[in-house]
Amino acid sequence: MTALLTFTDRGIYCPDGDFFIDPWRPVPRALVTHGHSDHARRGHGQYLCTHQALPVIRHRLGEITASGIAYGERRRIGGVTVSFHPAGHVPGSAQIRVERAGEVWVVSGDYKTEADGLAEAFDPVPCHAFITECTFGLPVFRWQPQAQVMAGIGAWWAANAALGRPSIIGAYSFGKAQRLMAGLTPQGPILTHGAVEDVTTILRSQGYALPETTRVTPGIDARSHPGALVIAPPSALGSVWARRFQNADEAFASGWMALRGIRRRRALGTGFTVSDHADWDGLNTAIRATGCERVFVTHGYTGPFRRWLAEQGYDAGIVETAYGDEEEETAPVAEAHP
Amino acid sequence: MKAFATLFAALDGTTKTGAKLAALTHYFQTAPEADRLWTIALLSGRRPKRSVNATELRLWAAEAAHLPLWLFEEAYAVTGDLAETIAHILPPPATASDRSLTATITFLASLTGHPPEARRAAIFAAWNELVPTERFLFNKLLTGGFRMGVSQGLMTRALATATGQDEATLAHRLMGDWSPQTTTFAALTAGAGDTGTGDTGAGSRPYPFALAAQLEGGPETLGDPADWRAEWKWDGIRGQLVHRAGAFALWSRGEELVTDRFPEFAPLADFLPQGTVVDGEILAWGSNRPLPFAQLQPRIGRKTVPKKLLTEAPARLLAYDLLEENGQDLRPLPYDTRRARLAALLADLPPTLPIALSLDVPFTDWASLSETRATSRSEMAEGIMLKRAASPYHVGRKRGDWWKWKLDPWSVDAVMIYAQSGHGRRAGLFTDFTFALRDGNDLVPFTKAYSGLTDAEFAEITRWVGKNTLERFGPVRRVTPELVFEIAFEGIQKSPRHKSGLALRFPRMARWRRDKGVDGIDTLASLHALLTATSG
Numbered sequence: 078m079t080a081l082l083t084f085t086d087r088g089i090y091c092p093d094g095d096f097f098i099d100p101w102r103p104v105p106r107a108l109v110t111h112g113h114s115d116h117a118r119r120g121h122g123q124y125l126c127t128h129q130a131l132p133v134i135r136h137r138l139g140e141i142t143a144s145g146i147a148y149g150e151r152r153r154i155g156g157v158t159v160s161f162h163p164a165g166h167v168p169g170s171a172q173i174r175v176e177r178a179g180e181v182w183v184v185s186g187d188y189k190t191e192a193d194g195l196a197e198a199f200d201p202v203p204c205h206a207f208i209t210e211c212t213f214g215l216p217v218f219r220w221q222p223q224a225q226v227m228a229g230i231g232a233w234w235a236a237n238a239a240l241g242r243p244s245i246i247g248a249y250s251f252g253k254a255q256r257l258m259a260g261l262t263p264q265g266p267i268l269t270h271g272a273v274e275d276v277t278t279i280l281r282s283q284g285y286a287l288p289e290t291t292r293v294t295p296g297i298d299a300r301s302h303p304g305a306l307v308i309a310p311p312s313a314l315g316s317v318w319a320r321r322f323q324n325a326d327e328a329f330a331s332g333w334m335a336l337r338g339i340r341r342r343r344a345l346g347t348g349f350t351v352s353d354h355a356d357w358d359g360l361n362t363a364i365r366a367t368g369c370e371r372v373f374v375t376h377g378y379t380g381p382f383r384r385w386l387a388e389q390g391y392d393a394g395i396v397e398t399a400y401g402d403e404e405e406e407t408a409p410v411a412e413a414h415p
Numbered sequence: 416m417k418a419f420a421t422l423f424a425a426l427d428g429t430t431k432t433g434a435k436l437a438a439l440t441h442y443f444q445t446a447p448e449a450d451r452l453w454t455i456a457l458l459s460g461r462r463p464k465r466s467v468n469a470t471e472l473r474l475w476a477a478e479a480a481h482l483p484l485w486l487f488e489e490a491y492a493v494t495g496d497l498a499e500t501i502a503h504i505l506p507p508p509a510t511a512s513d514r515s516l517t518a519t520i521t522f523l524a525s526l527t528g529h530p531p532e533a534r535r536a537a538i539f540a541a542w543n544e545l546v547p548t549e550r551f552l553f554n555k556l557l558t559g560g561f562r563m564g565v566s567q568g569l570m571t572r573a574l575a576t577a578t579g580q581d582e583a584t585l586a587h588r589l590m591g592d593w594s595p596q597t598t599t600f601a602a603l604t605a606g607a608g609d610t611g612t613g614d615t616g617a618g619s620r621p622y623p624f625a626l627a628a629q630l631e632g633g634p635e636t637l638g639d640p641a642d643w644r645a646e647w648k649w650d651g652i653r654g655q656l657v658h659r660a661g662a663f664a665l666w667s668r669g670e671e672l673v674t675d676r677f678p679e680f681a682p683l684a685d686f687l688p689q690g691t692v693v694d695g696e697i698l699a700w701g702s703n704r705p706l707p708f709a710q711l712q713p714r715i716g717r718k719t720v721p722k723k724l725l726t727e728a729p730a731r732l733l734a735y736d737l738l739e740e741n742g743q744d745l746r747p748l749p750y751d752t753r754r755a756r757l758a759a760l761l762a763d764l765p766p767t768l769p770i771a772l773s774l775d776v777p778f779t780d781w782a783s784l785s786e787t788r789a790t791s792r793s794e795m796a797e798g799i800m801l802k803r804a805a806s807p808y809h810v811g812r813k814r815g816d817w818w819k820w821k822l823d824p825w826s827v828d829a830v831m832i833y834a835q836s837g838h839g840r841r842a843g844l845f846t847d848f849t850f851a852l853r854d855g856n857d858l859v860p861f862t863k864a865y866s867g868l869t870d871a872e873f874a875e876i877t878r879w880v881g882k883n884t885l886e887r888f889g890p891v892r893r894v895t896p897e898l899v900f901e902i903a904f905e906g907i908q909k910s911p912r913h914k915s916g917l918a919l920r921f922p923r924m925a926r927w928r929r930d931k932g933v934d935g936i937d938t939l940a941s942l943h944a945l946l947t948a949t950s951g
Contacts, residue, residue, distance in 0.1 A: 381489040
């Protein structure tokens with residue numbers, strides 16, 4: 078009997094169901110965990126993702142043949158049964174469970190274990206084999222509780238506003254940006270870069286509770302909105318676009334900000350450690366909660382993390398994938414892909 | 416530690432000078448005086464003694480975190496900072512404390528001499544009551560390597576604002592061999608501990624060194640050559656010789672007291688009048704000209720000097736400026752005036768003393784000076800110094816009056832064979848490379864280099880190293896010999912300790928030669944030829 082899931086040069090493949098999960102090359106049928114571009118790629122014949130993930134995926138990929146599925150809904154595909162379960166990474170994100178004759182494998186996609194109040198909260202899924210990301214799979218990565226991080230960002234915003242200057246925060250335009258606007262205590266107008274606003278509009282219309290935001294257009298600048306919080310993709314920091322906010326204080330929200338060296342390398346003064354990936358404790362807790370015996374680690378610190386899991390008694394392996402990290406432009410390139 | 420941690424977070428959380436200045440000023444006005452004093456000490460490189468070594472710390476931290484040592488090392492390789500790694504991998508603190516900076520340093524000092532078990536228990540207890548930022552600072556104090564992104568100049572400016580003292584006066588007071596154990600904040604900043612007349616009577620305290628800026632392009636932009644004086648730019652150790660009542664001291668530019676490392680200067684105390692301060696270059700001296708810098712190097716790491724070294728490579732001070740005469744601060748006077756007084760002072764000394772005037776290099780126009788500069792290497796100099804005839808002796812690096820006009824470096828094309836990741840700001844990037852030249856069919860390593868490339872280039876090379884690693888030795892990767900770089904350097908010396916038989920001075924990567932393959936690199940023989948030609 079073939080393995081329930083196999084690892085190919087196009088992605089994770091289920092022979093009995095004849096589908097791929099988050100494939101990185103064009104395939105006839107793709108099950109997609111979430112809408113980030115390294116997981117939801119162009120060119121597949123058919124897409125299946127959660128109802129909640131679909132609108133952003135359609136927005137990003139244009140004309141595609143796609144259908145939605147509810148969280149927890151069981152669907153028969155070929156000789157297997159699949160279902161999608163909350164991953165807590167971004168709104169609509171899922172882990173994908175595949176079952177055949179009582180044997181269960183779960184593909185985590187990207188996930189975080191702490192509920193962020195916006196994305197559907199992570200739900201551990203019991204399984205025999207767990208394919209997990211490990212973007213932050215080293216014990217130096219330990220996140221503070223969200224409330225504490227948001228309080229820190231809020232204090233930074235307030236201090237800038239008191240001086241009459243805008244605060245620009247760099248955050249990935251799908252997920253992180255909305256998590257910030259939803260999680261911060263309101264204390265002034267929130268302005269958005271176009272890339273952020275497009276996704277925000279879609280999520281708001283889906284019913285996600287997001288505060289009012291204003292798209293930055295010509296005429297909106299530091300003078301019109303002196304104490305505003307501006308949420309923009311990281312690439313907009315220090316750019317011509319950001320120059321309209323004279324005197325603005327810039328900050329960056331990313332899990333990589335946990336490392337002082339990276340913060341200094343980007344010559345960004347203020348960095349807030351906010352990640353939509355599980356930290357060291359989160360990864361270990363999640364793996365334990367599945368009750369699995371086998372673990373495959375994908376993108377991140379795969380070498381050390383696999384060895385650590387093996388020492389904990391797991392049958393652990395590494396799977397080479399083409400997944401990056403939406404925050405990768407700031408990642409420490411040396412050891413991120415050992 | 417909380418106030419100090421807040422200061423650190425403010426300094427570390429911005430790249431803006433204004434914000435750093437404000438945070439420092441506030442701290443210097445509000446923190447307990449003892450803590451202010453220690454902060455000045457730390458920011459000016461006066462570190463507390465280490466009471467624990469790095470190996471012990473790694474073992475203890477892994478143990479406290481209940482993690483295997485190999486995983487600790489993996490994490491350390493990614494953060495590139497021992498203190499930071501430890502700060503993050505430990506479980507959250509069980510209790511809280513707010514020991515002051517001074518109390519923390521006193522506590523650390525008290526550990527010295529205790530058996531490892533006792534030190535281990537004390538440090539475990541301390542870790543367990545500090546949050547990660549405080550733990551990071553605590554570990555930095557433990558390991559000694561403190562850098563907070565604040566220059567001495569910036570700190571002095573903040574201190575001037577906070578105390579209302581004159582900045583240049585403060586800069587002078589902060590020089591020398593004080594330590595928080597020997598002075599107080601008030602005495603240090605107000606000069607209450609000074610003796611004798613004015614500021615200059617203060618024992619062996621040196622003046623802040625005037626520093627030259629690099630002259631890019633030619634000197635034509637400097638204006639009329641008649642306004643300028645030229646000297647050789649020596650390749651030695653910058654030094655300030657201080658002789659005052661009861662004090663005879665030689666200071667290096669790093670504000671290190673090096674009197675005992677150069678015993679040959681001791682007789683100068685009998686000949687130079689009291690109240691004299693001379694600025695100059697310490698060189699190893701042959702019969703009538705300087706020896707290569709390598710001959711001076713053995714002095715740097717030693718407290719005492721063996722006889723052999725004294726006879727083989729005696730030191731000499733080539734004096735270029737007179738900062739104090741008869742106890743009077745000459746720094747505001749024009750350079751020409753100071754030089755004339757220096758020349759007169761030295762002319763009276765017996766010629767056997769190891770001090771001499773660093774002679775003027777005469778010139779009438781820039782073109783002739785440029786020709787003279789081209790001969791620097793045969794004079795054992797690195798180039799030419801240009802000083803404005805009318806200029807005062809500045810504090811630190813003030814652009815405009817002092818310029819160093821160095822020779823263009825030599826260069827060779829070499830291939831990278833080993834790569835190692837950097838630390839601090841360069842953590843996680845491969846930045847430390849070993850290079851090889853061709854010797855027949857072999858590639859022979861001949862130098863390391865760390866600087867000269869952009870962050871983007873380092874990032875690109877780092878990705879390349881990931882894919883082209885042949886072997887790993889701990890943190891070092893042996894890579895496919897494929898990437899070629901132009902290595903620039905200032906000097907070359909024989910070195911029997913190295914396989915290549917030579918050592919370079921100030922090697923760095925001038926550029927990445929993407930246009931060249933390993934077939935296009937230079938030979939070791941070509942460098943040996945250069946060595947022979949220059950040491951002749």
